[in-house]
Every structure is written in C-alpha cells, then in structure tokens.
Amino acid sequence: MARAVSTRRKAAVTALAWTIGILIFFPIFWTILTSFKTEAEAVATPPSLFNFNWTLENYTTVQDRSNYGRHFLNSVVISLGSTFLGLVIAVPAAWAMAFVPGKQTKNVLMWMLSTKMLPPVGVLIPIYLIFRNTGLLDTRVALIIVLTLINLPIIVWMLYTYFREIPGEILEAARMDGATLRYEILYVLTPMALPGIASTFLLNVILAWNEAFWTLNLTAANAAPLTAFIASYSSPEGLFYAKLSAASTMAIAPILILGWFSQKQLVRGLTFGAVK
Amino acid sequence: MGRITLDKITKSFGDVQVIPPLDLTIEDGEFVVFVGPSGCGKSTLLRLIAGLEDVSSGEIRIDGKNATETPPAKRGLAMVFQSYALYPHMSVRKNIAFPLRMAGMDQKEQDRRIDNAAKVLNLSDYLDRRPGQLSGGQRQRVAIGRAIVREPAAFLFDEPLSNLDAALRVGMRLEISELHNRLETTMIYVTHDQVEAMTMADKIVVLRAGLIEQVGSPLDLYKHPRNLFVAGFIGSPTMNLIAGEPARAYDATTIGVRPEHMALSTESGKWTGKVGVAEHLGSDTFLHIHETGLAETITVRADGEVTLRHGDTVHLTPVEDKIHRFDGEGMRIS
Numbered sequence: 315m316a317r318a319v320s321t322r323r324k325a326a327v328t329a330l331a332w333t334i335g336i337l338i339f340f341p342i343f344w345t346i347l348t349s350f351k352t353e354a355e356a357v358a359t360p361p362s363l364f365n366f367n368w369t370l371e372n373y374t375t376v377q378d379r380s381n382y383g384r385h386f387l388n389s390v391v392i393s394l395g396s397t398f399l400g401l402v403i404a405v406p407a408a409w410a411m412a413f414v415p416g417k418q419t420k421n422v423l424m425w426m427l428s429t430k431m432l433p434p435v436g437v438l439i440p441i442y443l444i445f446r447n448t449g450l451l452d453t454r455v456a457l458i459i460v461l462t463l464i465n466l467p468i469i470v471w472m473l474y475t476y477f478r479e480i481p482g483e484i485l486e487a488a489r490m491d492g493a494t495l496r497y498e499i500l501y502v503l504t505p506m507a508l509p510g511i512a513s514t515f516l517l518n519v520i521l522a523w524n525e526a527f528w529t530l531n532l533t534a535a536n537a538a539p540l541t542a543f544i545a546s547y548s549s550p551e552g553l554f555y556a557k558l559s560a561a562s563t564m565a566i567a568p569i570l571i572l573g574w575f576s577q578k579q580l581v582r583g584l585t586f587g588a589v590k
Numbered sequence: 591m592g593r594i595t596l597d598k599i600t601k602s603f604g605d606v607q608v609i610p611p612l613d614l615t616i617e618d619g620e621f622v623v624f625v626g627p628s629g630c631g632k633s634t635l636l637r638l639i640a641g642l643e644d645v646s647s648g649e650i651r652i653d654g655k656n657a658t659e660t661p662p663a664k665r666g667l668a669m670v671f672q673s674y675a676l677y678p679h680m681s682v683r684k685n686i687a688f689p690l691r692m693a694g695m696d697q698k699e700q701d702r703r704i705d706n707a708a709k710v711l712n713l714s715d716y717l718d719r720r721p722g723q724l725s726g727g728q729r730q731r732v733a734i735g736r737a738i739v740r741e742p743a744a745f746l747f748d749e750p751l752s753n754l755d756a757a758l759r760v761g762m763r764l765e766i767s768e769l770h771n772r773l774e775t776t777m778i779y780v781t782h783d784q785v786e787a788m789t790m791a792d793k794i795v796v797l798r799a800g801l802i803e804q805v806g807s808p809l810d811l812y813k814h815p816r817n818l819f820v821a822g823f824i825g826s827p828t829m830n831l832i833a834g835e836p837a838r839a840y841d842a843t844t845i846g847v848r849p850e851h852m853a854l855s856t857e858s859g860k861w862t863g864k865v866g867v868a869e870h871l872g873s874d875t876f877l878h879i880h881e882t883g884l885a886e887t888i889t890v891r892a893d894g895e896v897t898l899r900h901g902d903t904v905h906l907t908p909v910e911d912k913i914h915r916f917d918g919e920g921m922r923i924s
C-alpha cells in the first residue's frame with residue numbers, strides 16, 4: 315500500500331531536493347558563467363551574476379593558445395579505448411564469476427575491489443619507471459593500459475551484478491539448444507545484458523574522461539587529454555580565472571552532453587539489482 | 591529412438607555424494623516420471639542425463655551409444671525448464687527457431703517445423719509476440735514448442751508445471767500426456783507432485799536421497815509399495831500407517847491401510863474413533879478420525895453423501911486382503 319504523504323511534507327522534501335541539486339550544480343554553473351566574463355569581471359567583488367559584458371574572448375584566446383582539437387581527440391581515444399579494452403576483458407570474466415563461480419570467486423571480487431582503495435600515488439613511481447623504460451611515456455597506449463587497469467574492477471563488478479540477474483536456466487536452455495559458448499554469449503547473454511553493458515560502458519567512459527591523476531602524470535605534450543588542457547591554465551604566473559573557466563567548460567561540455575542524454579540509462583544501470 | 595541407460599552413475603558435489611551408484615533403463619517411447627521429496631536428487635539426475643552436469647563416475651548410454659562425455663546439444667535431447675527459460679529478447683517464432691538455427695537448418699525446413707509445432711500447441715496467433723506478452727501457460731507451450739521442433743530422441747521435463755496455477759496445471763498435464771501419445775517419443779519428467787506422477791507416467795521412479803526406492807507402473811506402486819517410504823509417498827490422501835499392537839496382530843511391525851480400504855460404520859467395527867474434520871468433495875468425503883489409538887489421525891474415504899459431523903463416534907474395519915504389511919526395516923512383507 316502506498317504511504318500517505320502530506321502536501322506540506324512533499325513541499326519540504328521537494329525544496330530540500332532542489333537545494334541540494336542547485337548546490338551540487340552551482341560550481342559548474344559558475345564556471346560556465348565565468349567563462350563569458352572578462353578577467354577583471356571574473357575576480358570582481360561583489361561578483362555579478364548576469365549583469366556583465368558577455369564576451370567570447372576567452373574562448374578565442376584559449377583556442378589560439380592551445381590546441382583544443384588534439385586534446386579532445388586524445389580524450390576520446392583514451393576513454394573509449396580503455397573502456398572497450400576493459401569490456402573485452404571483463405565480459406568473459408564476469409560471465410565466469412556469475413555463472414560458474416568457484417570457491418574463491420567472492421574473494422577475487424573483493425580483492426579486485428580492494429585495489430581501488432590503494433592510493434594511486436603509491437604505485438606512481440614504479441609505473442612511471444616501467445613506462446619510461448618501455449618508451450610508453452606520453453603515449454595514448456600507456457594511458458589506455460593504465461585506465462583499463464584502474465577501471466577494470468568497476469567494470470567487472472557492474473557486469474557481474476548484471477549477469478547475476480540473468481537466470482542461469484536460460485543459458486542452459488541455450489546450451490541444450492546447441493549453442494556453443496561463443497553463440498551463448500553472443501546471441502543470448504549479451505542481448506539480455508545489453509542495458510547493463512551500455513550503462514557500464516557509459517559510466518566508464520565518464521570515469522576515464524575525468525581521470526586526472528594518471529593523465530597528468532604520464533603525459534607531456536603528445537598524449538595529453540583534456541584534463542591536461544585544463545591544468546595548463548592554472549599556471550604559476552597568476553591565475554586567469556576567465557580563461558581557466560573557458561578551458562574547463564570546453565573540456566567538460568562533451569561529457570556533460572553525453573551524460574545528459576544517457577542519464578536514464580545511467581541511473582538504471584547504477585540502481586540495477588537494488589529492486590527486483 | 592530414445593532408449594536411455596544409466597549404468598552405475600554417481601554424482602558428488604565436493605565431498606557430498608548426492609547420487610550413489612544408480613542403474614536405470616528407460617525404454618524407447620516410455621513416459622517416465624522421477625518423483626520424490628525436494629532434495630532427493632531427481633533434478634540432478636535429469637541434469638546428468640541432459641549433460642548439464644557431469645557424472646562423477648558411471649556411464650550414460652543413449653540408444654546404445656556412450657554419451658557420458660557428449661556435450662548437451664549433441665545428445666539429441668530437448669529440455670523444458672521449470673522457469674520456461676525462454677529468450678526474452680526474441681519473438682516466439684525466434685525462440686522456437688533458435689535450436690534449428692544453431693543446427694544450421696535451412697529456412698524452409700525451419701518454417702515448416704515451426705508452423706507445425708505452433709499448430710499442435712495452439713501458438714499460431716502468438717508467433718510474433720515476445721515471451722513477456724504471454725501468459726504462464728502460453729510460455730510453457732512455447733518452451734515445449736522449442737523442444738518439439740528439434741524432433742529429439744527424448745524430452746526432459748524439469749518440474750514444468752510448478753509455476754502454473756492449479757487449474758492450468760491440470761490442463762497442461764493433459765496436453766503433455768496427449769503430446770506423448772501423439773509423438774510416441776521418450777519423455778522423462780521430474781516432479782515432486784505424486785498426482786502428476788500417477789496420472790502421467792508409464793513408469794514411476796521413486797527417489798529418496800539419490801537412491802531409487804522403487805520403479806514400476808503407477809498402479810503397481812500403488813498396490814504393492816516396496817517399503818514404507820513409497821507407501822507413504824504414493825497416493826493421495828496418504829496411506830494410513832499403523833504401528834504397535836494392531837500391527838503385531840498381523841505379524842508385522844507396521845501395517846498400511848489406504849483410506850478407501852477402511853470400511854466405516856456407526857454401529858460396529860474393529861476400531862473406534864471420533865470424527866475430526868470431514869472434507870466434502872461432492873463425489874467423496876474424506877473423514878479424519880481421531881482418538882482411535884492407532885495413529886494420530888486415520889483418514890477414511892467415504893461416500894459423498896455421508897452426513898457424519900465433527901465429534902461423531904465411528905467404527906472402522908480394514909479390508910483384510912488390502913492390508914499392506916511392513917517389517918522392522920520398513921520393507922514389505924509379501
């Protein structure tokens with residue numbers, strides 16, 4: 315039975331939700347706003363909300379000073395590449411863990427998750443040295459490898475949770491019907507898990523796109539993605555808030571748009587399994 | 591053809607042996623029902639035959655050929671699962687076509703077989719729907735259709751009716767029996783419901799803890815249960831089992847009397863008791879008699895017209911030549 319909710323309570327909860335929503339969104343909103351101000355207006359006190367001279371100057375300056383296109387391309391290649399590679403490794407792994415679990419499956423999963431608790435800086439030096447010695451430093455390949463490894467536990471966990479929801483009997487039926495393992499995964503498992511695979515894909519593209527620690531530390535000029543592009547505007551010779559904001563806006567815009575269009579899929583993916 | 595022989599097969603999960611060495615032969619065209627309480631290993635046995643589980647030792651032969659190591663699809667068996675296990679993202683037609691597609695059959699033959707199966711199972715109007723748009727009974731028919739089109743050596747049914755409501759279950763039971771009569775293909779059917787076993791089977795295999803307690807025709811099991819377990823399991827309402835002094839009078843440790851073999855009288859009889867609950871089914875009345883000194887409750891089948899009420903005193907007399915006698919080990923004394 316549905317619980318009766320009073321109008322006043324509803325109004326209060328709605329107001330609270332809006333307040334939290336606005337608080338979370340405000341920094342992004344302010345960044346976008348600042349990107350249209352002049353440097354002087356950007357640091358003016360009191361700051362003006364809409365009452366300033368709107369200008370696109372920052373965008374043209376940023377475009378002149380650095381190569382947005384190259385950074386953007388690097389971001390796309392690195393985030394898509396690491397997500398694809400991760401899925402190729404994780405789908406069979408999650409299949410095995412979900413449908414033919416062994417005694418150690420739970421432990422392996424926990425162990426994978428525990429690697430996410432390690433501060434990345436703890437392995438920075440060895441990874442840096444390995445990449446330097448193999449000549450992979452400042453290459454997209456290096457970042458694809460690192461980001462795949464970093465996000466693999468999350469990809470496996472998400473797919474595992476999804477696959478667990480698929481009744482094993484359906485896969486057994488496929489086996490009885492003559493499907494080989496390849497067909498079983500291709501024709502039965504994957505179509506049934508497609509919503510899950512899609513949200514895993516989206517989430518990991520976003521995670522890889524936003525990843526800043528490794529992308530900043532392992533790149534210089536060639537493979538630098540948009541995170542490095544933003545960072546280059548927070549230089550030691552004085553901050554240029556308006557230009558930094560313009561760079562940030564340009565860097566987050568693609569992923570913000572992707573997130574906006576896929577939010578339904580993302581929410582469904584993240585809450586999957588919570589309600590049967 | 592579908593003659594299946596199980597030769598000393600065993601199955602262990604880790605250290606636990608769920609199927610001790612077991613021998614069984616299922617003849618071509620037979621309708622065999624594996625029945626037993628939950629956890630008796632009947633589903634495991636079916637999955638061993640299907641190839642979904644590997645046997646720990648022993649041999650499975652299908653039509654004389656050793657199939658122990660053969661993968662499920664190559665055994666020529668079709669299975670219908672309890673949960674139907676339909677592919678939710680495919681239409682009914684594609685579901686039924688899936689095994690044919692996997693076998694690489696040409697499109698014309700596929701269509702012919704699908705249309706045939708759809709006609710037999712009354713699914714012709716639903717071929718373009720998804721499983722999610724069908725009722726439970728229709729889904730079960732699709733699952734059966736997917737099995738039929740393969741023209742398998744034998745059908746394996748794993749509790750196929752337990753997800754259906756009571757009325758539908760009776761209907762589907764008849765449909766499966768009719769299907770067997772028409773196809774004359776071997777069918778192995780697993781259920782915990784002894785009524786399903788009695789009504790459908792040519793041969794019933796009663797299992798307990800992985801062991802075969804008795805194999806025989808439904809009436810054979812009903813009339814000559816080999817031990818107390820089978821006596822208590824087969825038949826509804828269950829056989830009245832009486833131990834102690836009344837049994838010793840018949841040179842047995844326990845005697846069994848079926849509800850219909852207990853004569854009822856309000857005047858005189860061998861044993862006396864009081865009516866507890868009277869279940870009026872119209873055609874019959876089942877009386878649960880207490881305070882007999884024989885067992886907690888004695889069930890008696892009486893005429894539908896009986897007007898006895900709660901608390902009435904009645905006299906019971908067993909039909910002498912229908913009494914089943916069991917020894918101290920629970921085995922039948924013949």
